[in-house]
Amino acid sequence: MTDLPDRQFGFRTRALHAGARPEPETGARAVPIFQTSSYVFEDPESAAAYFNLQEYGNTYSRIMNPTVAAFEERIANLEGGVGGVAFASGLAAQSATFFTLLSPGDHVVASRALYGGSITQLKHLLKKLSVELTFVDPDDPDEWDRATTEQTRLFFGETIGNPGGNVMDIERIAEVAHNHSIPLVMDNTFATPYLCRPIEWGADIVIHSATKFLGGHGTSIGGVVIDSGDFDWSNGKFAVIAEPSDAYHGLAFHETFGMYGFLMKLRSETLRDLGGCMSPFNAFLFLQGIETLPLRMDRHVSNALGVATWLDARSDVISVSHPALHYRENAALLEKYLPKGAGAVFCFELAGGRGAGQNFIRNVQLFSHLANVGDAKSLIIHPASTTHRQLNNDELQAAGIAPGTIRLSIGIEDIDDLQWDLEQAFA
Amino acid sequence: MPKTIKYQDPATIQRVLRTGRSIAVVGLSANALRASHFVGYYAQRHGYRIIPVNPREEEVLGEPCFNSLTAVGDAVDVVNVFRDPSAVPAIAREAVAIGAKALWLQFGVISDEGAAIAADAGLDVVMDRCLKIEHARYMGRMHWLGLNTEVVTARRRIKR
Numbered sequence: 001m002t003d004l005p006d007r008q009f010g011f012r013t014r015a016l017h018a019g020a021r022p023e024p025e026t027g028a029r030a031v032p033i034f035q036t037s038s039y040v041f042e043d044p045e046s047a048a049a050y051f052n053l054q055e056y057g058n059t060y061s062r063i064m065n066p067t068v069a070a071f072e073e074r075i076a077n078l079e080g081g082v083g084g085v086a087f088a089s090g091l092a093a094q095s096a097t098f099f100t101l102l103s104p105g106d107h108v109v110a111s112r113a114l115y116g117g118s119i120t121q122l123k124h125l126l127k128k129l130s131v132e133l134t135f136v137d138p139d140d141p142d143e144w145d146r147a148t149t150e151q152t153r154l155f156f157g158e159t160i161g162n163p164g165g166n167v168m169d170i171e172r173i174a175e176v177a178h179n180h181s182i183p184l185v186m187d188n189t190f191a192t193p194y195l196c197r198p199i200e201w202g203a204d205i206v207i208h209s210a211t212k213f214l215g216g217h218g219t220s221i222g223g224v225v226i227d228s229g230d231f232d233w234s235n236g237k238f239a240v241i242a243e244p245s246d247a248y249h250g251l252a253f254h255e256t257f258g259m260y261g262f263l264m265k266l267r268s269e270t271l272r273d274l275g276g277c278m279s280p281f282n283a284f285l286f287l288q289g290i291e292t293l294p295l296r297m298d299r300h301v302s303n304a305l306g307v308a309t310w311l312d313a314r315s316d317v318i319s320v321s322h323p324a325l326h327y328r329e330n331a332a333l334l335e336k337y338l339p340k341g342a343g344a345v346f347c348f349e350l351a352g353g354r355g356a357g358q359n360f361i362r363n364v365q366l367f368s369h370l371a372n373v374g375d376a377k378s379l380i381i382h383p384a385s386t387t388h389r390q391l392n393n394d395e396l397q398a399a400g401i402a403p404g405t406i407r408l409s410i411g412i413e414d415i416d417d418l419q420w421d422l423e424q425a426f427a
Numbered sequence: 428m429p430k431t432i433k434y435q436d437p438a439t440i441q442r443v444l445r446t447g448r449s450i451a452v453v454g455l456s457a458n459a460l461r462a463s464h465f466v467g468y469y470a471q472r473h474g475y476r477i478i479p480v481n482p483r484e485e486e487v488l489g490e491p492c493f494n495s496l497t498a499v500g501d502a503v504d505v506v507n508v509f510r511d512p513s514a515v516p517a518i519a520r521e522a523v524a525i526g527a528k529a530l531w532l533q534f535g536v537i538s539d540e541g542a543a544i545a546a547d548a549g550l551d552v553v554m555d556r557c558l559k560i561e562h563a564r565y566m567g568r569m570h571w572l573g574l575n576t577e578v579v580t581a582r583r584r585i586k587r
Contacts, residue, residue, distance in 0.1 A: 004578055013579065021570065027583055
C-alpha cells in the first residue's frame with residue numbers, strides 16, 4: 001500500500017474530487033446513490049460500537065448516508081472546515097444549528113438584512129423557544145458589539161445579504177464575536193465557497209442552502225452546516241456542547257470529539273431528533289452541480305455585473321443593489337471578501353412602485369418568475385409580494401426592499417438575450 | 428484545516444499507522460465515555476494490540492494494565508499519550524528506553540521538549556493529533572460521517 005501524497009489541491013480540482021474517492025467494492029467512479037434507509041450490521045458488537053459513536057459506522061439514513069456524506073465532505077473541504085452535516089433544506093440546517101447551540105433565555109444578534117425566511121425563523125420560531133433577538137446593521141460592526149449581552153450565544157449574518165446586497169466585514173464582526181467568546185455563524189449561500197470562504201476570515205460556522213448555486217440547476221432542496229473546528233466550546237458559555245449530555249447517555253461531546261464536538265452533537269442528537277435529513281438522491285444531484293460550480297460562478301458573476309451596470313445606466317431605474325454598485329465608495333471591502341465577483345443576485349427599483357414592478361414581471365419572456373435563486377437559468381421575482389411578504393413596511397425598508405423592487409438571479413445564458421428580455425419588459 | 432506544523436507530517440502519520448502493531452496507551456481510562464477509551468477501543472477493533480499503561484487500573488479493554496512503560500516487557504511499537512503535557516518528557520525518555528518506534532501525542536498533549544527527546548533518538552513523532560481520527564482519515568471510515576478527510580485521490584481505497 002502506498003501513502004497518499006501530501007498536496008494541497010486547487011479549488012477546481014477539489015470541487016470535482018473532494019469527498020468522492022472511488023467506491024471500494026465496485027470501483028464506481030461517480031458517487032453511487034446509496035438509496036437505503038438502513039444498513040446491515042456485521043455483528044451485535046459492531047452495532048453497539050456504531051450507536052455508541054466508538055466506531056464510524058452507518059446505522060440509519062436519517063442520521064448518515066454515504067452519498068450524503070460525500071456531499072458533506074465536499075462542501076466542508078471547499079469551505080476549509082473540518083466537516084459538515086447536511087439537512088433537508090437550508091432553513092432546516094439553520095434551525096438545527098440554532099437548536100444545537102441555544103437554550104431558553106439565550107440571545108442572538110443577527111443582521112437585519114437577511115433573507116425573509118431567515119428573519120421569520122429567527123423572530124417567530126426562536127421566540128417560541130424563549131430565545132431573545134436583536135437585529136443590527138450588517139454594515140456597522142460597532143452595533144453588533146453594543147447589542148451583545150451576557151446572554152448572547154451567537155452572531156448570525158449573510159456574506160451577501162438577500163436581496164439588499166450588503167457585504168459583511170466578516171473579519172471585524174468575527175473579532176467582535178470572539179471578544180465576547182461566542183461564534184459567528186455565516187450564511188454563505190449567495191457567495192458559495194468559490195467566491196468567499198468565511199472561515200478564512202474568522203467565521204466559526206458556515207451554513208448553505210445547497211438549493212441555490214451549489215446545486216445550480218434548481219432541481220433539489222437541501223442545506224448543509226460546516227464547522228471550522230476552531231471554536232472553543234469549553235469556554236464556559238456552551239454547556240450544551242461541553243457538558244455531559246443527557247440526550248446521549250452522558251457523553252461530553254467537546255471533550256470526547258475535540259474539534260468535531262459540535263458536528264457530532266449536531267448529527268447524533270439534533271439531526272437524530274429533528275429528523276430533517278437530506279435524501280441521497282438530492283445529495284447526488286448536488287454533487288453533480290458542485291463539479292461545475294467554478295465554471296458556472298464565473299459566468300454568473302460576469303453576467304450579473306453586466307446586467308446590473310446596464311440597468312444602473314437607465315433613467316427608469318431608481319437604484320440597483322448589486323454590491324459592486326452599492327459599495328462604489330468601499331471597493332476595498334469587495335476586493336477583500338469577493339475578489340472573483342459579488343454574486344449574481346441583486347435587486348433594482350423601478351420608478352412607478354408596486355404596479356410598475358408587477359407589470360415588469362408580466363412582460364418578461366426568458367426570466368422565470370419563481371421563488372428561488374442560484375439556478376443556471378435567470379430568475380425574477382417581486383419580493384414585496386412574495387419572498388418578503390411576511391415583513392412589515394419597516395422591516396422591508398430595513399432589508400432594502402421598496403414596493404417597486406424587483407429581484408433578479410442572473411443565470412448563465414447569453415447576456416445579450418438577458419438584456420433583450422429586460423429591455424422589452426420595460427416597454 | 429490543519430496548519431502544517433512540525434510532528435504532523437502526513438507521510439509519518441501513515442507510516443506509523445501502517446507499520447505499528449502494538450500500541451501502549453499511557454493514561455488509558457476505564458471509563459467508556461473518555462476520549463482515551465474511545466481511541467483504545469477503536470484501535471483494538473482495527474487489529475492493533477492495546478497495552479494499557481495506567482497505575483490506577485488493573486485491566487482496561489480486556490488487557491492487563493501496567494504501571495509504567497518500562498514495566499511492559501513486550502515490544503511496543505507506538506506509545507500513545509493521554510497525559511498532561513508536563514508528563515511527556517519523562518514518558519518520551521521511557522519510550523526511547525524500551526525501544527518504541529513511535530511517540531504519538533494526542534490532541535492538546537503538546538510538549539516540544541518531549542517530542543524532541545523522542546525524535547532525537549530516532550522515533551517517529553506525531554503531536555496534537557488523534558490516532559483514531561488519523562486512522563479513520565487514511566484507512567477507516569471517517570468519510571462516512573461527512574468529516575473532511577482532506578484525501579483527494581482517484582485511487583480505490585485499500586481495506587484494512
